Amino acid sequence: MSWVLKDVLLYGEGDPVDVLLTDGRIAEIGNGLGAEESLEGAGLVLLPGLVDLHTHLREPGREDAETVASGTLAAALGGFTAVHAMANTDPVADTAGVVEQVWRLGQEAGHCDVAPVGAVTVGLGGEEMAELGSMADSAAHVRVFSDDGRCVSDASLMRRALEYVKAFDGVMAQHAQEPRLTVGAQMNEGVNSSKLGLGGWPAVAEEAIIARDCILAGHVGSRVHICHVSTAGSVELIRWAKEKGWDVTAEVTPHHLLLTDDLAATYDAVFKVNPPLRTQVDVDALRQALADGTIDCVATDHAPHALEDKETEWGAALPGMTGLETALSVVAQTMVETGLLTWRQVAERLSETPARIGRLDGHGRPLAVGEPANLCLVDPGARWTVDPAAMASRSRNTPFAGRTLPARVVATFLRGRATVLDGKPA
Amino acid sequence: MTAVPDRPKRPDSSGDPATARPVLTAPELARVVDRMAHELLEKTGGGADVVLLGIPTRGASLARRLAARITAFEGVGIPIGSLDITLYRDDLRLKSPRALEPTALPPGGIDGKLVVLVDDVLFSGRTVRAALDALADLGRPRAVQLAVLVDRGHRELPIRADYVGKNIPTSLRESVHVQLTEHDGQDAVLLGSAEAGREGR
Amino acid sequence: MKRHLLSAADLSRDDALLVLDTAEELAAVAERATVKKLPTLRGRTVVNLFFEDSTRTRTSFELAAKRLSADVINFSAKGSSVSKGETLKDTALTLEAMGSDAVVIRHSWSGAPVNLARWVRGSVINAGDGTHEHPTQALLDAFTMRQRLGRLEGLRVTIVGDVLHSRVARSNVLLLHTLGAEVTLVAPPTLLPVGVEAWPAEVSYDLDAVLPKSDVVMMLRVQRERMGAAYFPSPREYSRRYGLDVRRAAALKDDTIVMHPGPMVRGMEIAPEVADGPRSTIVAQVANGVSVRMAVLYLLLGGSEPAIGASAHTGDHDRTERTDA
Numbered sequence: 001m002s003w004v005l006k007d008v009l010l011y012g013e014g015d016p017v018d019v020l021l022t023d024g025r026i027a028e029i030g031n032g033l034g035a036e037e038s039l040e041g042a043g044l045v046l047l048p049g050l051v052d053l054h055t056h057l058r059e060p061g062r063e064d065a066e067t068v069a070s071g072t073l074a075a076a077l078g079g080f081t082a083v084h085a086m087a088n089t090d091p092v093a094d095t096a097g098v099v100e101q102v103w104r105l106g107q108e109a110g111h112c113d114v115a116p117v118g119a120v121t122v123g124l125g126g127e128e129m130a131e132l133g134s135m136a137d138s139a140a141h142v143r144v145f146s147d148d149g150r151c152v153s154d155a156s157l158m159r160r161a162l163e164y165v166k167a168f169d170g171v172m173a174q175h176a177q178e179p180r181l182t183v184g185a186q187m188n189e190g191v192n193s194s195k196l197g198l199g200g201w202p203a204v205a206e207e208a209i210i211a212r213d214c215i216l217a218g219h220v221g222s223r224v225h226i227c228h229v230s231t232a233g234s235v236e237l238i239r240w241a242k243e244k245g246w247d248v249t250a251e252v253t254p255h256h257l258l259l260t261d262d263l264a265a266t267y268d269a270v271f272k273v274n275p276p277l278r279t280q281v282d283v284d285a286l287r288q289a290l291a292d293g294t295i296d297c298v299a300t301d302h303a304p305h306a307l308e309d310k311e312t313e314w315g316a317a318l319p320g321m322t323g324l325e326t327a328l329s330v331v332a333q334t335m336v337e338t339g340l341l342t343w344r345q346v347a348e349r350l351s352e353t354p355a356r357i358g359r360l361d362g363h364g365r366p367l368a369v370g371e372p373a374n375l376c377l378v379d380p381g382a383r384w385t386v387d388p389a390a391m392a393s394r395s396r397n398t399p400f401a402g403r404t405l406p407a408r409v410v411a412t413f414l415r416g417r418a419t420v421l422d423g424k425p426a
Numbered sequence: 427m428t429a430v431p432d433r434p435k436r437p438d439s440s441g442d443p444a445t446a447r448p449v450l451t452a453p454e455l456a457r458v459v460d461r462m463a464h465e466l467l468e469k470t471g472g473g474a475d476v477v478l479l480g481i482p483t484r485g486a487s488l489a490r491r492l493a494a495r496i497t498a499f500e501g502v503g504i505p506i507g508s509l510d511i512t513l514y515r516d517d518l519r520l521k522s523p524r525a526l527e528p529t530a531l532p533p534g535g536i537d538g539k540l541v542v543l544v545d546d547v548l549f550s551g552r553t554v555r556a557a558l559d560a561l562a563d564l565g566r567p568r569a570v571q572l573a574v575l576v577d578r579g580h581r582e583l584p585i586r587a588d589y590v591g592k593n594i595p596t597s598l599r600e601s602v603h604v605q606l607t608e609h610d611g612q613d614a615v616l617l618g619s620a621e622a623g624r625e626g627r
Numbered sequence: 628m629k630r631h632l633l634s635a636a637d638l639s640r641d642d643a644l645l646v647l648d649t650a651e652e653l654a655a656v657a658e659r660a661t662v663k664k665l666p667t668l669r670g671r672t673v674v675n676l677f678f679e680d681s682t683r684t685r686t687s688f689e690l691a692a693k694r695l696s697a698d699v700i701n702f703s704a705k706g707s708s709v710s711k712g713e714t715l716k717d718t719a720l721t722l723e724a725m726g727s728d729a730v731v732i733r734h735s736w737s738g739a740p741v742n743l744a745r746w747v748r749g750s751v752i753n754a755g756d757g758t759h760e761h762p763t764q765a766l767l768d769a770f771t772m773r774q775r776l777g778r779l780e781g782l783r784v785t786i787v788g789d790v791l792h793s794r795v796a797r798s799n800v801l802l803l804h805t806l807g808a809e810v811t812l813v814a815p816p817t818l819l820p821v822g823v824e825a826w827p828a829e830v831s832y833d834l835d836a837v838l839p840k841s842d843v844v845m846m847l848r849v850q851r852e853r854m855g856a857a858y859f860p861s862p863r864e865y866s867r868r869y870g871l872d873v874r875r876a877a878a879l880k881d882d883t884i885v886m887h888p889g890p891m892v893r894g895m896e897i898a899p900e901v902a903d904g905p906r907s908t909i910v911a912q913v914a915n916g917v918s919v920r921m922a923v924l925y926l927l928l929g930g931s932e933p934a935i936g937a938s939a940h941t942g943d944h945d946r947t948e949r950t951d952a
Contacts, residue, residue: 186737194822197737197759197797202821267738312714315736315757513656513667513695513925523929525645526652531659563662 003416004033005377008041010367012343012380019046021373024415029369039421041377044410047347049081049112049374050328051354051363053144053173053251054227054299056320057083057114059105060098061090066304066394068105068114071324074302074392076111076419078324079376079409082355082363083112083302087119088149094119094130096138103140111419112412115360117173118142120161124150129161136168143359146173148227149274151209153179158213162222169359171223171249174213176234177275181205186315188261188276196264198314201276203231210234214241214248225357226250228301230275232285239294249357251299252286254330255321255399259283263399269310269317270397273303276319290349291340297353300327304395322398325391328378330400332407336380343380351376362415373416382408392425446603446618449594455575455613458591459488462573463495465589470540473502475568477539479509481557482527485545487608488575492544505532509543509564514556531564541567542588546604548574551585576615578602630933631744631751632923635762635801642935643805647770650915650922657694657918668697671928674727676718676743677754678704678734683889683913684754684764688731691920697928700725715739719746729928732756750927750936758792764888765798767919769806771908772843774915775884780807785837786828787813787869788847788896789858791820795888796847800828811837815869817858834869838878845886846871846897862895872898876906884908 007016010029018033019026052075058066068085075083085102087093093102099116106114118135122128124147135142145165152158152174162172182205187193189200210226214237217224226238229250241248255273260280263271271277289295303320310317323330331350335341341349355364365371385404388396412420419426450458470476473496480489486508493504510527512518543557554572561570573589578596594617596602603616631637638646657663673692677685685701692699702722715734722730729750732740737757744751755761773779784803790796790812803810804827811829812819823830831837838844849865859865866872871885876898879885885897885906893899902909926934 189821191822191825194820194826195797197757197794200821267741308714311716313734313736313739313742315738510652513665518667518929519931521930522932523926523934526649528652529656529659559666563660563665565661 001037001417002027002035003037003039003413003418004035005039005041005046008044008046008377010046011347012045016042019367021375021413021416024373024417026367026369026371026373029367039377039411043379043381045343045378045380046367047079047343047376047378048351048364048367049376049412049414050079050350051358051360052080052083052300052302052324052327053225053297053354053358054148054253054301055083055085055324056088056301056303057085057102058304059089060101062306064394065306065309068102069109069111070392070394071302071304072106072109072111072114073425074322074324076412076414077392077409077423077425078326079328079378079412080324081112081374081376081412081414082115082360083324084115084117084144084358086148087117087146088124092119092123093117094122094124096131096134096140099135099140099142100138110414112414113360113363115144115358116140116142117144117146117148120145120147120152120172121157126150126152126154126157129157129164132161132164132170133168136170143168143170144173144225144357145170146175146227148173148175151175151177151179153209155212155216159216159220162217162224163220166220166222171225171357172213172217173225173227174209175227176206176209176213178205178208181208185276187264187272188278190261190279192261192264196267198264201274203233203278203282206231206275207233207237210237214238214246217241217248218244218246221247223247223249228253228256228275228299229286229289229295230256230278230282232282235285235289235294239289242294249296249353250294251297251354252290252295253301254298254323254327254334256286257283257290257298257334258330259399264314267314269312269314270321270399270401272314272317272319273301273321273399274319287334287338287340290335296357297349298327298331299354300324302393303397304393305397307396310397320397322391322393322395325393326386326398326400326405328409329384329405329407332380333405337406373413375413376409377411379408379410380406382406384408446601446616448614449617450592450615452613455615458575459491460495462589462591463492463499466492466542466573467496467500469588472500473504475538475540476504477532477534477536477541477567478504478506478544479536479541479561480506480544481553482508482510483609484604484606485543487606488546489544492573505534507531509557509560511553511556511560514559516552516556536561536565536567538566538568540569540571542571542573544573546575547602548572548577548585548587548590549580551581551583554585555583575604576602630927630936631740632762632927632936633740633744633751633753634760635765635798635805637762637936638802638805640805640807643766643769643802646766646919646922646926646935647773649926650766650770650918653921653925654915654918664694664696666696667925668692668695668928671697671728672726673697673699673924673928674722674725674730675699675701676722676730676732677702678732678739679755681733681755684733687913687916688754688920691917691924694917694921695924697728697924700727715742716746719743723747729924750933752923752927755794757794759794760798761794762798762802763916763920763923764795765802766923767912767916768799768845768886768888769802770915770919771886771912772808772884774911775908776842776882779803782808782842783811783840784808784843784845785811785813785841786845786847787834787871789818789849789853790814790823790847791818792850792853793847799845800826804828811841813837813869815859815865818853835875835878838875839880841879841883843884843886844871844879845888848888848890849892849896866895870896870898871901873900876901876904879906886912888912
C-alpha cells in the first residue's frame, strides 16, 4: 500500500510538501503527489519515527503490568518506531534465548521494532558477566547492555564489561546509583525528604558513579551511556567528560524535565521513581544540558507497574512511571514551547541520536528520498489532557494524569505501514 | 484554615440585638434577680446546704449575682460554681464541636447538697437535661432545683423551673437575648426575630 | 467536610491552642468526676489500626475514645489479614464497610496516614508514621510544657538525639514553632537529616553549650538498630557526648524540665537519676496523653464538622499544577 502525506512540514521547517511512501521507503518528496491512501497533513510536523533507548516492556514475567504487544502499541501511539527493551524481566534477558524471544514478540506484534537490551551480569546479580557476545550475535542483534534497575557498582566488573563490548561495538548503559549511598532510599535527599521522613537518595550517589564510569570509559577507550541523568551535578560531570573527548553519551527522561520532588509531599506513589524526581535547579540544568547537547537524547524509562504496586504506601510501592505516550508532549512543553529546542533538534534528540547510540539500522534516518519510511506525524498545536484510563499501556502509573499537554502524535509509520492514524491504533 | 468556635460567645447570644425590643431593662432585671434571691432563701429555708451552679456563660454570671444578693440580704455566703454541659449535649452532631467552658465546683463539693442550677433562658429543656447528666457524673446532690432568668416556653422535655425571673411567651420565630454587663456591656433582656440557621433561645 | 490530623503542620496556632485548652478542661473533668466516662461520642466508632506494635500509644487512644463513650475496634496487623498480604487500601475499604468514624493509624511507612485519608470517609489521626510525624505526641508534649512552665511562647526547647529517624522530633519542631517556642536540635551530625537547615529550628552539635539556656530538654530515644549502622562509634561515646547524665543535669536551670517520649534507654540517652528525678515529666506525659487524645477526638468527631485539622491532603492533589511555571 502506498501513502501520501499531504502538505506536511519536514522537521517543522520550510514550505509544506507532499511525502510519498511506497514499498516501505520514502519514494518522493514534492507537490501534488498522489497515492492509494492520502493523509491531510496541513500544519503537521513530520519527524523521523522516535527511538527510545530505555523502555521496560515487562514481558516475560510481569504481563499483568505490560506485554511486548501493549507496550509497543503505547510506543507507536507516542510516535515511536523503535524501542529498546530493558533486561530486568523475569527471567532476566541475560541470554541469547531470552533476548531473541523478546525481539520476536516485537516482530509479531508489529507496532514498532523492539531492540532488546542485554543484561550485563547474570541475573542482574552484579557479579558474573553474562554472555554478552552471544546476545550480540543473536537474531536480536543486541548492542546496548545494561543492568538497569541496578547499578553495575563493582568497578572492576564495570571496567571489564566496558572493554569486552568493544569487540562488537556495544555500549554499556549504566544505571548510576551507588548502592551503599542509597540504602533505604525513597526520594531525593534534601529539604523535602527531611520533612517527609522518607529515606534520602542523594545526588552524590548518581554523580559518584558517573564520574567513575566516565573516567573508566576514557581509560579503556570504550563507550558508556548514562541512563536517566537526574542531577545538575551529573550534567557538569558529563560536560567535563565530553570535553576530554571520551565516548560518553547520556539520556534524560521526560519526567525529570518537568517534575520536581515537591510532588512527594502527596505521598502518592505515582511520583516515586528511580532515580527520584529532583529539584527545580536540577530540572533547569537538565533542560539546558539537553538543549546544548551535553545530554544527547531523551529516553522515556517507561516503567509500567500494576495498580497494587502503586496504590499503596510510598515506601512499599515500586518505583517507575509510564512515559511512552506522553514523552513527545512533555518535550514539546519543556523544550519546544520554552524555545530551548526546535522541532529539527527534537528529531535529533528523540530519534537520530538514540538510534545512533543503539546502533539501530533503519531508524533515525533523514527525511529524504530512499530512506526507510519510519515516520511520526505531529500536530504541534494540539492540546490534550492526560487520562490514564485512555492509554494503551496496561498500566496507569503516569505522573502526568490530569495535565494538559501540547502536541499530539497524529500518525506513525513503520516501514511505510501506518501503525497509528488519527491518534489511534491503525 | 479552620473555623474555631468563639470562646466567650455562646449561641444563646444569637440574633441581632440591634433590631430587638427590650422586655426587661437594667433596673427591672436587677429587681427580678433580687426577687429570685428572696424566693430562693424562702424555699430553701435560708439557703442552708445550697450550692449555686451556673451554666456558662451567662448562667454562671447570674449565679454569682444571686449569691451576692443573698449575702446582701441575709449575710450568708452561698457556695457557687459553674457547670459546663458541652460534653453532655444531645445536639453535638448538628454543629461544629464547641470549645469547652470551665466547670468549677465549690470546695465543699455537691454531695448531699441542694444544688440549684442557674441558667439565663429556659427553652427546650435540653440544656437542663444535659446539666442533670453532667451533675450525676460529678456527685450525688440531695436534691436539684432550677433557676432561670427567663422562661420562654416551648419545652421539649418534662422539665420545669423552680425559680423563674420572668415568663416571656414567645413565638418560635423569635429569639431571646439576655445581656449582662460582664459580657455585653449592659443589663437587658431583648426579644428579637430569630435568624435563620441560628439558635434562638 | 472531613478533617484529619496527619501532621502537626495541619494545626494553626488557634487550632493547637484549642486542643490544649480542651485537653485542660477534659483533664479537669476527669479529676473531678466520680464517673470518668463522658457521653460525648456515644454511637461513634473509632478504629485503632496499628501496623506497628505500640501498646502505650494504642492504649492511650483506646482509653481516650472509651472515656468519650466511643466504640473502639482494635485492628492490629498481627492476626489480621493485613499480615497476609492485604494492602492498606483493602484494609481501608474494609474499615469503610464497618462504618468507622475515625481511624487512628500507626504505620512503619512514612505517609501511610496520608494515603489512608484518600481512601476512607472518616477522619484519620496519625498515631506515628515511619520517620515522618507523630502529631498527638507533640500535642501532649506541648501540653506538658505549658502545664509545668505556664507558657509556650518564647520557651527555649532543646531536642536531643536521633532527629534523623524521629517522628516525635519532626512533629515537635512544627508544633512548637507554631506555638511560638524556640527549638534547638542537638545531635551528632550523622543523626540530623540533610535539609534540616530549612526547618524552623536551630541546630547545634554541642549539648553542654545549649543546656544552660534551655527551659525544656527533650531526650529522644536512640534505637538499638542505629548502633550497628555507623551513625556513631559506640553507645559509650554517644552517651558521653549526647547523654543527659547527672553532671549535665546539674548544669540546667532550676525550673528546667526534662522530657522523654519513651520508651527510654536508661543509661544511654538519659541517666536513671535524671529520668526519675523531680525535673522529669515522663509520668505526666503519659497521663496527659489521654487528655490530649480525648481533645483531638472530641474536636474531630464531636460535631457535624471537625473544628481542627487538615482537609488539604485528602482531595486529589492538583496534578495540573505546573512545576515549570
